[in-house]
Amino acid sequence: MEEVTDTAFRRICKSMGADLLVSEFVSSEALIRDVQKSFDKMSFDESERPFGIQIFGHDENSLVKAAQVAEEQCPDFIDINWGCPVKKVVVKGAGAAILKDIPKMVACTKAVVNAVKLPVSVKTRLGWDMNDKPIVSAAEQLQDIGIQAITIHGRTRSQLYSGVADWTLIGVVKNNPRMTIPIIGNGDITSGEKALLFKERYGVDALMIGRAAIGNPWIFKEIKSAFENKSFTPPTLEERICILLQHLKTSIPFKCEKRASFEIRRHYAGYFKGVTNFKKIRLELMNATTLNQVEEILFFSTKKC
Numbered sequence: 648m649e650e651v652t653d654t655a656f657r658r659i660c661k662s663m664g665a666d667l668l669v670s671e672f673v674s675s676e677a678l679i680r681d682v683q684k685s686f687d688k689m690s691f692d693e694s695e696r697p698f699g700i701q702i703f704g705h706d707e708n709s710l711v712k713a714a715q716v717a718e719e720q721c722p723d724f725i726d727i728n729w730g731c732p733v734k735k736v737v738v739k740g741a742g743a744a745i746l747k748d749i750p751k752m753v754a755c756t757k758a759v760v761n762a763v764k765l766p767v768s769v770k771t772r773l774g775w776d777m778n779d780k781p782i783v784s785a786a787e788q789l790q791d792i793g794i795q796a797i798t799i800h801g802r803t804r805s806q807l808y809s810g811v812a813d814w815t816l817i818g819v820v821k822n823n824p825r826m827t828i829p830i831i832g833n834g835d836i837t838s839g840e841k842a843l844l845f846k847e848r849y850g851v852d853a854l855m856i857g858r859a860a861i862g863n864p865w866i867f868k869e870i871k872s873a874f875e876n877k878s879f880t881p882p883t884l885e886e887r888i889c890i891l892l893q894h895l896k897t898s899i900p901f902k903c904e905k906r907a908s909f910e911i912r913r914h915y916a917g918y919f920k921g922v923t924n925f926k927k928i929r930l931e932l933m934n935a936t937t938l939n940q941v942e943e944i945l946f947f948s949t950k951k952c
Contacts, residue, residue: 648672648857650910653688655897657695659890660860664867667853668695672728675704675713689720690901696723699768703728705740707755711762718763724795725763727756729771732804743804746775749785757792766795770833770855773816776805786820790828798855801834808858811835818849831855838866839873846874862917864890884922888945891918895938908936 649671652660657668670688677685691698700717702725704710714725729752731742738744745752752771760767769789774780786797799820801812812834821830829852836842837859846854860866865882872879882890894914898907915932919925928944935941 651861651913653898653910654691654695654901655894655907656864656914657698658692658897659864659894660867661695663864664871665856665860665864667697667699669699669701669726670722672701672703672731673713673717675702675706675709678702678713678716679709687901689717689722691720691722698722699724699726701726701728701770703731703736703741705744707758710755711758714759714763714767718765722765724766724768725759726768726770726798727759729756729769730798730800732772732802732807737804743772743775746772746779746781746785746804749781749788752785753788753792756789756794760793767793768796768798769794770798770800772800772802772804773813774803776803779803780816782816783819783823786830787823787825790826794828796829796831796852798831798833801832814845814849817851821850821852829853833857836870839869839871839879842870843873862914862920881921884919887918887922891915892938892942892945895941899938904938905936908938908941 652669652671661668670691673685673688689700700720700722702710702713702717704713710727717725728742729745733742736742756767756769771782771785773782780803782799786799789797799817801814801817802808802810814832814834817830817832820826831853832845832849832851833855836845836854836856842854845851854870856866869879891914895907895911898911902910912933915929919929931944932941935944
């Protein structure tokens with residue numbers, strides 16, 4: 648979710664019903680080298696609480712120092728990402744690469760837990776591949792060294808984001824009598840109906856939404872409606888445009904206008920999914936580099952759709 652879950656988008660998700668927010672993941676190595684971009688990723692507004700800063704890395708000392716730097720920003724918790732499957736992260740031994748070395752995962756996590764006063768949580772996957780899924784034992788060990796919650800994505804690293812998320816082992820971890828910390832399920836939650844199904848079937852304490860929120864922040868409203876047995880009405884075109892412009896306008900003060908216009912492009916497909924005859928307009932938006940250009944395109948779009 649790098650360059651997706653920035654403070655602007657998180658604020659919109661919060662307004663749509665998200666209960667807990669997590670930063671973009673921050674490289675521990677970059678953080679201890681005082682890379683400004685990494686510090687920018689930790690920026691958040693008080694309205695975003697409860698809020699966690701997510702760090703990743705492969706070296707115990709760097710992770711500890713990064714966690715301490717993150718703690719100085721006064722979030723509500725520190726989250727360690729042991730689940731990212733992206734090649735550029737894994738080749739360095741970070742993210743999901745740690746699933747090949749559970750003792751190191753536990754040792755690094757314990758060092759962070761002992762180094763900060765804030766609660767520490769972990770996000771991870773079932774295992775490295777279909778032949779190596781140690782999540783049940785790993786979750787027990789991580790709980791034993793002091794983490795306060797664990798989020799489990801129902802895929803292995805080798806699956807990346809392909810195939811169907813397997814929630815079976817997430818349910819096993821949740822129903823393990825040894826486990827007392829919150830178990831958060833993640834993977835393939837794309838609707839209120841699925842969210843309700845997964846929560847009821849596997850008994851998890853909470854659900855984490857990632858990719859399904861890209862360009863679709865109202866998914867949180869949809870899920871809350873399903874939990875409350877209420878109907879959900881998707882936003883109108885005018886409402887989608889309003890939310891998109893709010894997103895972009897909130898981003899600009901934290902980034903240059905061109906960068907904000909560039910990064911919001913990955914949200915367009917979601918914001919206008921299902922809108923009739925919007926393909927051409929979306930292509931125009933992909934070339935926009937200023938707020939004025941986006942506003943002009945969207946103003947005329949309401950007359951074309």
